[in-house]
Each structure stands twice: as structure tokens, then as C-alpha cells.
Amino acid sequence: MKVMHFVSHYKQYPPGTSHLYAYFESRGGKYPNCVFFGLQYVLKRWLVGPVLTEAMIVEAADVYKLHFGQTIFNEDGWRYILETYKGHIPLRIKAVPEGSIIPVKNVMFSVESTDPKVPWLVTYFEVLI
Numbered sequence: 001m002k003v004m005h006f007v008s009h010y011k012q013y014p015p016g017t018s019h020l021y022a023y024f025e026s027r028g029g030k031y032p033n034c035v036f037f038g039l040q041y042v043l044k045r046w047l048v049g050p051v052l053t054e055a056m057i058v059e060a061a062d063v064y065k066l067h068f069g070q071t072i073f074n075e076d077g078w079r080y081i082l083e084t085y086k087g088h089i090p091l092r093i094k095a096v097p098e099g100s101i102i103p104v105k106n107v108m109f110s111v112e113s114t115d116p117k118v119p120w121l122v123t124y125f126e127v128l129i
Contacts, residue, residue, distance in 0.1 A: 006127050007064050010074045010120035018116035022126040028104040036100045036108045042129055050087030090115040
């Protein structure tokens with residue numbers, strides 16, 4: 001687990017936050033363009049169908065408590081998703097077509113939550129994607 005800070009993001013948003021929007025872009029570098037590819041694999045591997053289970057929630061709560069030394073995992077939020085969406089993840093992901101050659105400093109994909117009760121979900125999957 002390389003990235004752990006996102007687990008506490010839900011506690012850092014102002015009260016009443018109901019929508020988050022995140023995006024991915026190439027900020028630039030040696031080349032003026034980049035080829036966008038790989039998103040289809042990630043989506044099909046991690047986000048198609050019911051992908052959340054009670055066992056996963058319990059395991060995550062245990063791992064994060066061990067790592068942080070305190071209860072910081074949003075167990076209630078994840079249970080809400082499990083119960084409300086039957087393990088499906090309520091996100092909207094938009095992207096340019098795979099294989100596109102995109103000039104740097106342009107959005108390649110965006111992520112947003114479709115449920116105002118779980119806007120923090122965006123930052124979990126922004127990291128994965």
C-alpha cells in the first residue's frame with residue numbers, strides 16, 4: 001500500500017460537501033503530447049459489477065486501524081454503499097477515447113460521485129485509476 005492518506009479525506013471536507021470532481025492530466029514534460037491508454041483495463045478489473053463486499057470492509061477497517069493506530073476508516077460510508085448499491089460503486093467516469101494522442105495540459109479523464117452522501121468516494125478511486 002503506497003498511498004494511505006486518502007483514507008482520511010472524508011474527514012477533511014467541509015460539512016455539507018455533496019459533490020467532488022477530480023481529473024487526470026499530463027502536466028507536461030519532455031514531449032508535447034501523450035497517448036492515453038489503460039483506463040479500460042482498470043475499469044473492467046476494479047469497477048464493473050458488484051465489487052464491494054462486507055469482508056472487504058472488515059479487512060480494510062482492520063488494516064487501516066493497524067496502520068494508523070486509530071479508527072480512521074469510513075466504515076459507515078462503505079456500508080452505506082454496500083447496502084444501497086449492492087456492491088456497485090456510484091461513480092461517473094468520463095474519458096477521451098483510449099489510444100488518443102492528447103496535447104499535454106488537457107484532461108484525459110474525470111471522476112465524480114453520483115451520490116451526494118458519498119462525495120469522498122472520488123478520492124479513493126482517483127488514486128486507483
